[in-house]
Amino acid sequence: MATAMGIVLVLWASAFIAIRAIGDDITPGALALGRQLVGAVVLVAIAAWRRPPLPRGRGLALVALYGLLWFAGYTLVLNLAERHLDAGTTAMLVNIAPLLVALVAGVVLREGFPKPLMIGIGVAFAGVVLIASGGVGPHSDPLGIALGLLAAVLYASGVLVQKVALRTTDALGATWVGCVVGAIALLPFLPELMQIGEAPPSAILATAYLGVFPTAIAFILWAYVLQRSPAGTTAAATLAVPAIVVLFSWLLLGELPTLLGLIGGVLCLAGVAWSRRPDPRRAARQEPARQRAAGE
Numbered sequence: 001m002a003t004a005m006g007i008v009l010v011l012w013a014s015a016f017i018a019i020r021a022i023g024d025d026i027t028p029g030a031l032a033l034g035r036q037l038v039g040a041v042v043l044v045a046i047a048a049w050r051r052p053p054l055p056r057g058r059g060l061a062l063v064a065l066y067g068l069l070w071f072a073g074y075t076l077v078l079n080l081a082e083r084h085l086d087a088g089t090t091a092m093l094v095n096i097a098p099l100l101v102a103l104v105a106g107v108v109l110r111e112g113f114p115k116p117l118m119i120g121i122g123v124a125f126a127g128v129v130l131i132a133s134g135g136v137g138p139h140s141d142p143l144g145i146a147l148g149l150l151a152a153v154l155y156a157s158g159v160l161v162q163k164v165a166l167r168t169t170d171a172l173g174a175t176w177v178g179c180v181v182g183a184i185a186l187l188p189f190l191p192e193l194m195q196i197g198e199a200p201p202s203a204i205l206a207t208a209y210l211g212v213f214p215t216a217i218a219f220i221l222w223a224y225v226l227q228r229s230p231a232g233t234t235a236a237a238t239l240a241v242p243a244i245v246v247l248f249s250w251l252l253l254g255e256l257p258t259l260l261g262l263i264g265g266v267l268c269l270a271g272v273a274w275s276r277r278p279d280p281r282r283a284a285r286q287e288p289a290r291q292r293a294a295g296e
Helices: 002-021 028-050 057-081 087-094 097-107 115-134 142-165 171-185 187-193 201-228 231-253 259-275 280-295
Strands: none
Touching: 002 087, 002 201, 002 231, 028 057, 028 171, 028 187, 028 201, 057 087, 057 142, 057 171, 087 142, 087 231, 097 115, 097 142, 097 231, 115 231, 115 259, 142 171, 142 201, 171 187, 171 201, 201 231, 231 259
16 A cells, blocks of 8 residues: 555645646636546546446445545645645645544544654644745745645545545545546536647646546545545645655756755655554554454
């Protein structure tokens, strides 16, 4: 699962860079719809090949809500935020979401608050603060900050709803249905998308890239990991995304990180690594149950 999570982090980090790079060429609504349509086509093709069971009943309702929150709402708001903020600052704001997920999942989903997770979140959040205070750029557009925080809330809500949905639904089935729901919700932006031919070829290719890789492939892998791991721990891993975005911004967009940004990136990665350590106390509590199961 570590490999799958690593791929997700890199692909989602690359999405911040791609959105920032083509933000002046394609409107936020058209980009969101184009991304989800491409992702939906890829996911439906994979589903037709693998034939996963369709979500039903309450599971279907939760998947539809997850699609609205994440594939539609989060994607659109993220595109809007990156019109006002650089990629690194946006990634920092959005990645407040894992903290919200860990806190809510600890109470509502009864995942508790394992000590390694809490320490790791604290270390990673310190890194995020350093990135915010001097990591990438001087942008402080109030509207952009508000949009970044709204994206974080939508992201966290989507993760929590998805985690509950995955208790009764197949990961691939939930992903392709959620993406289709998101694409349908974004159809009001179809007239804007119809003008995409006027955009540079590089912007069109970037839109296709966003649909295939950060959407279709990354979300399948994400659902696979989330279905098998606690929501708080899984979401905490994405605290590494701002660090990766800072590096990509430096290499691809020329947004040079400061010393604080570099230190913050190291802290983010260290915090994620620590958060994924096993909790000795939890393992000790679970050992008797495993022994009884083995005896039976």
